Amino acid sequence: MVRRALALFKASLAVAGCGALALLYFLAGESGPGAELVHSSPLMAPLSALGHQHREAVDNHSGLPPPGYLVFNPSCRIPDTDPYHPSLQKLVQREDPVVCSALPPLTSTRPVPVSVEDEDNKVAGYAPRRRRRGPLAMHLLRLDVDLLPKYTPRFYHNVTCCYQSVTRSDPAPDANGVDKDVDNKYHMGRCEDLVGEAQLDPEVEFVIVRCSASRPGWRTKKVYTNMHAVVAPKASVRAKLRAQPPREPGDPRLSVLVIGVDSVSRLNYIRTMPRTSDLLRSHGWYELRGYNKIEDNTFPNLMAILTGMTRPEVEATCFMTPMTPMDGCPILWRNFSHEGYVTAYVEDEPTIGTFNYKKAGFAHAPTDYYMRPFLLAAQEHLEVRRLHRLGACLGPSTAAEHILGFASSLATQLRDHLYFALFWMNSFSHNSVNSPSAMDERLYHFWRDLLQSGALRNTMVVFLSDHGMRFGPIRETEIGWLEERLPFINVWLPEAFRRRYPDLERGLRVNQDRLTTPWDMHITLRDVLRAPWAQDGEGGGGGGGGPSEDGCVACPRCSSLFRPVAAERGCADVAVEQHWCTCTEYRGLSTEDRSARGAAQHVVRFIAERLEARANASVLSAGWHCAAPALKRVKSVRGRELDRAAQDFIVILETTPGRAAFEATVRVNRTGGAGDGDKQSVQYDILGSISRINEFWEHSFCIHSAELKKYCHCAKGAPKPAAAVAKPPEKRQDAENDTQTASERGREAKKKKKKKKKKKKKKKKKKKKKKKKKKKKKKKSERNRETEKAMTSATEIGVCQAAQAPSWPTPMDPVPHPAPRWHASAWRDDDADGAGPAAAALEEFALLDCVVTALRCLTRAVRTRPPGEAPPAPASQTGSWTELLEK
Numbered sequence: 001m002v003r004r005a006l007a008l009f010k011a012s013l014a015v016a017g018c019g020a021l022a023l024l025y026f027l028a029g030e031s032g033p034g035a036e037l038v039h040s041s042p043l044m045a046p047l048s049a050l051g052h053q054h055r056e057a058v059d060n061h062s063g064l065p066p067p068g069y070l071v072f073n074p075s076c077r078i079p080d081t082d083p084y085h086p087s088l089q090k091l092v093q094r095e096d097p098v099v100c101s102a103l104p105p106l107t108s109t110r111p112v113p114v115s116v117e118d119e120d121n122k123v124a125g126y127a128p129r130r131r132r133r134g135p136l137a138m139h140l141l142r143l144d145v146d147l148l149p150k151y152t153p154r155f156y157h158n159v160t161c162c163y164q165s166v167t168r169s170d171p172a173p174d175a176n177g178v179d180k181d182v183d184n185k186y187h188m189g190r191c192e193d194l195v196g197e198a199q200l201d202p203e204v205e206f207v208i209v210r211c212s213a214s215r216p217g218w219r220t221k222k223v224y225t226n227m228h229a230v231v232a233p234k235a236s237v238r239a240k241l242r243a244q245p246p247r248e249p250g251d252p253r254l255s256v257l258v259i260g261v262d263s264v265s266r267l268n269y270i271r272t273m274p275r276t277s278d279l280l281r282s283h284g285w286y287e288l289r290g291y292n293k294i295e296d297n298t299f300p301n302l303m304a305i306l307t308g309m310t311r312p313e314v315e316a317t318c319f320m321t322p323m324t325p326m327d328g329c330p331i332l333w334r335n336f337s338h339e340g341y342v343t344a345y346v347e348d349e350p351t352i353g354t355f356n357y358k359k360a361g362f363a364h365a366p367t368d369y370y371m372r373p374f375l376l377a378a379q380e381h382l383e384v385r386r387l388h389r390l391g392a393c394l395g396p397s398t399a400a401e402h403i404l405g406f407a408s409s410l411a412t413q414l415r416d417h418l419y420f421a422l423f424w425m426n427s428f429s430h431n432s433v434n435s436p437s438a439m440d441e442r443l444y445h446f447w448r449d450l451l452q453s454g455a456l457r458n459t460m461v462v463f464l465s466d467h468g469m470r471f472g473p474i475r476e477t478e479i480g481w482l483e484e485r486l487p488f489i490n491v492w493l494p495e496a497f498r499r500r501y502p503d504l505e506r507g508l509r510v511n512q513d514r515l516t517t518p519w520d521m522h523i524t525l526r527d528v529l530r531a532p533w534a535q536d537g538e539g540g541g542g543g544g545g546g547p548s549e550d551g552c553v554a555c556p557r558c559s560s561l562f563r564p565v566a567a568e569r570g571c572a573d574v575a576v577e578q579h580w581c582t583c584t585e586y587r588g589l590s591t592e593d594r595s596a597r598g599a600a601q602h603v604v605r606f607i608a609e610r611l612e613a614r615a616n617a618s619v620l621s622a623g624w625h626c627a628a629p630a631l632k633r634v635k636s637v638r639g640r641e642l643d644r645a646a647q648d649f650i651v652i653l654e655t656t657p658g659r660a661a662f663e664a665t666v667r668v669n670r671t672g673g674a675g676d677g678d679k680q681s682v683q684y685d686i687l688g689s690i691s692r693i694n695e696f697w698e699h700s701f702c703i704h705s706a707e708l709k710k711y712c713h714c715a716k717g718a719p720k721p722a723a724a725v726a727k728p729p730e731k732r733q734d735a736e737n738d739t740q741t742a743s744e745r746g747r748e749a750k751k752k753k754k755k756k757k758k759k760k761k762k763k764k765k766k767k768k769k770k771k772k773k774k775k776k777k778k779k780k781s782e783r784n785r786e787t788e789k790a791m792t793s794a795t796e797i798g799v800c801q802a803a804q805a806p807s808w809p810t811p812m813d814p815v816p817h818p819a820p821r822w823h824a825s826a827w828r829d830d831d832a833d834g835a836g837p838a839a840a841a842l843e844e845f846a847l848l849d850c851v852v853t854a855l856r857c858l859t860r861a862v863r864t865r866p867p868g869e870a871p872p873a874p875a876s877q878t879g880s881w882t883e884l885l886e887k
Contacts, residue, residue: 065513070486071290075570076515076583078290078486081479083267091474092271095438098428100385101396106147106224107161107194107209111137111413136233136241137413139200141207151223156213159223162191163198166206166227168365168373180323183361184350186373205232206374208381225382226395229374229406231413237342237368241417244340247458250500252534253418255459256336256525257411260424262298264436265468265483266291272437275444280463283451285490286508288561290515292583293467293485294554294576296689298354301466301487302424304518305525306331308552310575322706325363326355332525333367336420339529344369344410344421348399349390350376352426358706369421371406378402388431399427400439404446411455433469457494460528462521464489475693476635476652476661484691485582489521491561501533503563510564515583517574519555520565527560578648579665579688586638586650595682596637599666600653602684604631607655607662607711614708624702626712629655645670652693658713661694 065072070080084092113136141163148159169187171179192198194209211224247253266289270277281287293301300311307314307330318329333343345367347353353372355361361372378384378394385393392398397405407423429436447463450456468483469475475484491508498505511520550559555575559565566573571581578584589596611626635652642648647668654661665687672680692710702714 071513071515071583073568073570075568075573076290077585078292078515078582079482079585080289081267081482083271085479087477087479088474091433091477093434094272095432095434097438097441098387098392098398100393100398103150103396104144104147105226105396106144106151106211107163107226107228108142108144109139109200109228109230110142111139111230111409113137136238137231138202138233139230141194141198141200141209141228143194143196145196151211151213153213153221153223156215156218156221158215159211159213161194161209161211161224163194163207163209164191165189165201165204166208166373166377167204168370171363178325178363180325180360180363182363183325183356183372184376186376188377200230200232202233203235205230205234205369206371206377208377226397227374227378227382227402229371229402231369231406231409234368240340240342240368244418247416247418250496251458252497252500252531254494254497254528254531255341255414255418256420256462256528257407257456257459258422258462258464259407260302260422261428261436261463261465262424262426262430263467263469264429264465264488266486266488267479267483268433268436268468269465269488272434273440273443275440276447279444279447279451280490280492283492285463285492286512288489288491288516289512291464291487291489292515292517292571292574292576293487293580294517294519295580296467296691297470298466299357301518302354303329304554305521306333306422308519308522308526308554310554313553319359322358323360325360327363327366331366332522332529333420333422335526335529337367340418342369342414342417342419343367344371344419344423346371346403346406346422347424347426348375348403349426349430350379352430354424358704369406369410371403374402375399387428388435390427390431392427398439398442400425401442404442408446408450408455411450411459412453415455415458429465433472433474456492457496459492459494460497461492462489463492464521470691471693471695475663475691478638481650481663482582485580504533507563508561511561514565514567515569515571515574516561516565517555517558517576519552519558519574520561522552523550523558524561527562533562577688578667579691584640584648586640586648589637589639589649591634591637593637593639595647595668596639596649596651597634598682599649599664599668599684600631600634600651602666603651603653603662603664603686603690604629604655606686607690611708611711614705621702621714623716624714625718626703626708627657627715629657629660629711629713632656632659635661642667648687657715658696658699659694660692660696660699660711660713663691663693 065080068080069077071078143161152159165188167187167189169182169185171182173179188208191210200207206227206229208227209225210222212220213223214220264272266287294304295301295311303309303311303314309317309330314329318324319326333345337343343366346369350356350372353361356372362370375394378399379391382395383393384391387393394402403423403425407421410419410421428439465487467487468485469480470484474480493505493508550557552558557573558575571578571583591597608628611628632654635654637652638650640648649666649668650663651666652661652663667685667687669683669685670680671683690710696710696713699714700709700712703709703712
C-alpha cells in the first residue's frame with residue numbers, strides 16, 4: 001500500500017509539472033511572431049540559442065527571423081533544428097582521424113620560385129623575386145635519406161628509387177573523330193632514377209615514385225610507392241600569366257576558389273566539423289543558412305552553379321547521350337579562361353566523378369590543371385584503403401590530403417594572379433553521415449594556414465556542399481528530410497574588398513537569413529567575372545555601376561548574392577520544386593490514413609510503369625530483369641492541407657522485393673462528391689522526383705541507366721507480365737555510389753561467405769562451451785546435494801525419532817535441528833507470561849517447521865529403503881506419521 005501511494009504521488013507531481021511547463025511554453029510562444037507555427041512544427045524542439053548563438057545581428061529592416069527559424073517570411077518558413085536532436089542520438093557519432101601510414105612519406109616536393117618571364121626554367125636554388133610578375137615555381141622531387149632505414153626490411157640492404165611522370169593520354173579518335181574513353185586513360189613515362197633530389201620538367205604535373213629493396217640471391221621487395229601532384233609552370237599557364245594586366249593595390253578583380261565536400265548538410269557540418277566551422281565563423285565568413293538544393297544528386301546541383309541550367313537543359317544543350325563528351329557545355333571555367341584566368345578542376349573518386357559517372361567526361365582537358373590522370377593512376381598503382389566503400393587512403397596519404405595539398409599550393413603560388421579553381425571531395429563524406437568528423441582537424445589546418453599566410457587576400461572563397469546525406473537511417477527521420485535539402489555553404493571575401501565595397505558585403509550579410517539557391521551562386525560568380533562594381537571607381541559602394549545581369553536560364557527571378565535578395569522569397573520564386581522545398585511545414589499523420597495509402601500505391605504504380613517502359617532497354621546483364629515492385633508497407637506520412645479538396649503528402653514507403661525505401665511528395669486532389677449520389681474522384685500527382693533513401697548498389701548492378709538504378713531490383717529470368725503483379729498487398733547506395741565493378745562484387749561476395757563461415761564456427765564453439773559449463777554446474781549441484789544430505793542426516797534421524805514419540809513437543813521446546821529463518825527475537829512481546837499474539841505466532845511457526853521436518857524424514861525413509869522391503873506400518877500412537885501428516 002505504501003509503494004502504491006508513493007507511485008500515485010510521483011505521477012501526480014509529474015502531471016502537474018508537465019502542465020506548468022506546457023502553460024509557460026504556450027504563453028512564451030504567443031508573445032512572438034509566428035507562435036502558432038512554433039507550436040505545430042514537430043521539429044521545433046526548444047533550442048536555447050544553438051542555431052542563433054553564432055548569428056551576427058543584421059539591420060532591423062533586413063528581416064532577421066525569430067528564434068527557431070532560419071528563414072521566416074509569408075512564403076517561406078525554414079525551421080532551425082538542433083544538430084544534436086534526440087531523434088539522431090543513436091545515428092551520429094564521432095570517427096577517429098584516418099591514418100594511412102605509421103611512417104612519414106619517404107619522398108616530397110619543394111618549390112623553387114622562378115619568374116614568369118624566365119623562359120630558361122633553370123634552377124639554381126631559391127631565386128629572389130626579380131621581376132614585376134611574381135614567382136611561379138619549378139619543383140624538386142626530394143628523397144629523405146634519413147628515413148631510408150625505417151623503410152628498409154630486415155636482412156635487406158640496398159634501397160633504390162625511381163620516378164615516372166603521369167600525363168593524360170593523347171586521344172585516339174574513332175570514325176567520328178572522337179575518343180569517347182580518353183578521359184579514363186593516362187600515360188606513364190620512363191622510370192628515372194631518384195638519388196637525393198631531381199628537378200621535375202616544367203610540363204610535368206604528376207609523378208609516381210617507386211622504391212624497392214634488394215639482396216643478392218633474394219627477390220627484390222617493394223617498400224614504398226607514392227604519388228605527388230605539383231602546380232607545374234606549364235607554357236600555357238605562363239602565357240596566361242604574362243597576358244594578365246599587373247595587379248595593383250585596390251584591384252577590384254577577384255580570383256575564385258571553390259572547395260566542395262559532398263553530401264554534408266548544414267547541421268552535419270556543425271556536428272562533425274566543429275573546429276572548422278568555429279574557425280571560419282571567427283574570421284568573418286558568411287554562412288547562407290537558407291541555401292536550398294534544387295535537385296536530387298551532385299550533377300544537377302553543381303551544374304546549376306557552373307552553368308545556370310537544369311539537368312534537362314544541359315542534356316538538350318551539350319549532353320545529348322551518356323556517351324557524348326561534355327566539352328561543349330557552357331561551364332563557368334570556360335568563361336573565366338577566356339578572360340585570362342588560370343583554371344583548375346580536381347575531383348577525387350574518379351569512378352563516381354560528377355562528369356564521369358555514367359558519362360563520357362571530357363575529350364580534352366577542361367581546365368589548365370586537371371587532376372583526373374593522377375587519381376586514375378593512384379587508384380591503380382597505390383595501396384588503396386577503403387572506408388565506407390570509398391578510397392580513403394591513396395598510398396601513405398588520404399585522398400583528401402592529396403586534393404587539399406594541391407589546392408593549397410595553387411592558392412599560394414597564384415595569390416597575386418587571377419585564377420578560378422574548383423576542388424571537389426567525395427572520399428570522406430559521400431557514404432557516411434559520420435565520416436566527415438574524421439577530416440575536421442585536417443580541414444581546420446588547411447583553412448587556418450591559408451588565412452594566416454595571406455594566400456586569400458585577393459580571392460573569393462566558396463566552401464560548400466551539394467546536398468545532405470541522401471540515404472541511410474538518418475533519412476527516415478524528419479530532421480534527415482531537412483538535412484538532405486539544406487547543404488552547408490560559407491563564403492569569404494577579402495578584408496580589403498569588404499572595406500572598399502561595403503554594399504557588396506552588406507548584401508551577403510543580409511542574405512544569410514534568406515532563401516538562396518545554386519542559381520544565385522551562379523549569378524554571383526558571373527558577377528565576379530564581370531566585376532561591375534569596378535565602374536564605380538574608388539569607394540563607389542559596389543554594385544551601383546554596370547548593374548549585374550539578374551537571372552539565369554533556369555531561374556529568371558534569381559539574383560546575385562552581392563545584393564539583398566527579395567525578402568519574401570518562396571520556392572516558386574526561385575525554381576525549386578515542391579519535393580525539394582524546405583519552406584513548407586508538414587504535420588505527422590497516421591500511416592493508415594486512406595489518402596496517404598492511396599498516394600503510396602500511386603507511387604508504386606508509377607515506379608512499375610517507369611521500369612516496364614524503359615528498364616529492359618537499359619539492362620546490361622543477359623538473363624536479368626528489373627522485378628516489378630509491390631507495396632510492402634507505409635513507414636511514415638506527413639501532410640498539409642492546401643484547401644478542402646487538396647492535400648500534399650510526404651510518404652516514405654517500402655517495397656518488395658529488396659525492401660527498397662522511397663520518399664515522394666504527392667498531391668491529392670478530390671473532385672465531386674457534393675451531392676448524395678455523386679461519386680468523389682481522387683487524382684494523385686507526384687511533385688518532382690522520387691527519392692530512394694536507402695542503399696541499392698547491391699540490387700541494381702544489372703542496369704546501366706543512372707536514372708532507373710534507384711528503382712531497379714535485379715532478378716534472374718524473364719520479367720513477369722504487368723498483370724501478374726498489378727495488385728500489391730494492402731497493408732540500401734544511389735547512382736553516385738555504384739563504385740564497384742563486377743569483379744569487385746565477386747570479391748565482396750567471397751568475403752561475405754568467409755565471414756558467414758567464421759560466424760558459424762564461432763557459434764558452434766560457443767554452444768560447446770555452454771554445454772560444458774552446464775555439465776560442470778550439474779556435477780557441482782549433485783555434489784552439493786550429497787554433502788547437504790550427509791550433513792543433515794544425523795539431525796534428521798534424531799528429529800524423526802522425536803516425531804515418533806507418543807508426546808508432541810510444545811512450541812516453546814527446543815527444536816533438535818537448525819533454527820528456522822524466522823527467529824523468536826523478531827517476535828518479541830512485552831507480555832512476560834508468553835501469552836498474546838507473539839506467543840501464538842511462535843506456536844504456529846514451530847508447528848509448521850516440525851511438519852516440514854517430518855516430510856523430510858518421510859522422503860528420506862522412502863529413498864533409503866532397500867528394494868523389496870515393505871514400508872513400515874504406521875504407529876498406533878497418537879504421534880504416528882499418518883496423524884502428523886493429517887495435522
